[in-house]
Amino acid sequence: MKRVGLLGCGAIGTEIAHAIDSGKISAKLTHIYDFSKENSKKLVDSLTAKPIITENVGLLAASPVDMIIEAASQDAVRDDILTILQNRKDVMIMSVGALLDESILDIVLDGCEHFNKKVYLPSGAIVGLDGIRAVQDELDSVTLVTTKHPKALKGAKFFESYKIDPDNITSPTVLYQGSAQEAVRLFPANINVAALLSLAGLGSQKTQVKIVADPKTDKNTHEIQAEGKFGKFAIKVENVPSPSNPKTSRLATLAAIECLKKICGTSLNIGT
Ligand SMILES: NC(=O)C1=CN([C@@H]2O[C@H](COP(=O)(O)OP(=O)(O)OC[C@H]3O[C@@H](n4cnc5c(N)ncnc54)[C@H](O)[C@@H]3O)[C@@H](O)[C@H]2O)C=CC1
Ligand SMILES: O=C([O-])CC(=O)C(=O)O
Structure with a gap:
């Protein structure tokens, strides 16, 4: 079973963590990090299988996980993606806007090739x-x-x-x-x-x-x-907007969960 780390414990991160905790996604959430300690703690308190809260993103990246889910911010992608790939973790990115900066996209593409890692971009709040x-x-x-x-x-x-x-x-x-x-x-x-x-x-x-x-x-x-x-x-x-964050649509969370189910091998591979 894949071991997963979570960067960002807000609207999307929390729902993903619950989907793992309930067995909907066949994975183990073992480490989390959010620069709001309050948000990390609130999430851990709500879970049955309690992940470790790491002190910083470097420790999250170095933790014994197979992949890291970014559900934080474009700044987090900019600042942390290289560290994550250097630590040889696959990564799922929600704050995809950061990749429109060519230097960041180059880091991601080069990092994937150099460290033989995969980066997943779920379809988020749109279809098509x-x-x-x-x-x-x-x-x-x-x-x-x-x-x-x-x-x-x-x-x-x-x-x-x-x-x-x-x-x-x-x-x-x-x-x-x-x-x-x-x-x-x-x-x-x-x-x-x-x-x-x-x-x-x-x-x-x-x-x-x-x-x-x-x-x-x-x-x-x-x-x-x-x-x-x-x-x-x-x-x-x-x-429909997420109840805890009106900026974010419910579909974005559901798409992330579906993407993870696919990565973790628990759903049919349907569509192109
Ligand atoms: N790809 C897509 O279609 C969509 C992407 N998003 C993006 O996904 C990301 C997560 O969305 P939500 O969960 O709704 O946001 P949220 O604001 O509810 O949660 C973000 C969490 O990440 C933490 N955080 C932010 N920057 C951080 C950093 N640099 N290091 C550590 N923790 C950090 C915050 O404290 C917060 O707890 C956002 O960037 C959002 O814009 C949201 C909806 C759709
Ligand atoms: O969730 C949405 O409707 C879209 C969104 O916030 C984003 O793309 O960042």
Whole structure:
């Protein structure tokens, strides 16, 4: 049975830990780290099989696990991915936006090859990545329109540079329109899905993103349109937000759990 370490004990990390604890995923969660000791402790208290809380990420990376699940932040990926790969651990990354920085992507690709390790990127809060990958050589355009409640967008770097107060948004408002590259920089905890689309398809400059704040919505909605020589498709996902983090959709957690079930050998390998 695979031994797993967890980096980040928030909304996604907690649900994954519970899925392992309940036997839904055939793995053993043995070590965890979160820079909030409170969050790590709260998670351990809620589990039957108690993992060890490591003092820092270096000790998590060096712990006797087969793989590490990153469910923390883009900064965590930037700062810690090399340490994890150098310690010869496979890794599942949720904060995929970090990989749109070419130097980080190079570290990941070189690290995987050099240390013979695997990096998994679950499909997160969207569906349709199988289709995007299949038609990647025939794509002319990929656009993503993401709509969330202003409270789900609150705290994003975007609001440091643009004088809009999310608390004062009273009707649907387009906050951002541009490349996926810039979108993940301005909204690092909201639009990792744009990074997944970019990596699967046209890259981060050509993948176009629109972010809308809608005070009347109770969903995190992602609308994807792809067009090219193959034809076109449009996909709309209306996600229920996670109760503990409105930025994050329930589907993102469920996709991570499904990805882990596949890695740990307990589900059929369905789809491309
Ligand atoms: N790929 C996808 O489709 C999706 C990706 N995400 C991303 O997944 C990540 C986790 O999401 P949630 O669990 O909802 O976030 P969360 O905010 O609920 O939990 C993150 C946890 O990680 C900890 N943390 C943050 N940075 C850290 C660091 N550098 N070192 C150690 N601990 C750190 C925080 O203290 C917190 O406990 C986020 O980056 C989020 O943006 C979220 C939804 C969809
Ligand atoms: O969960 C979602 O709806 C999308 C999200 O936060 C992300 O991609 O970072």
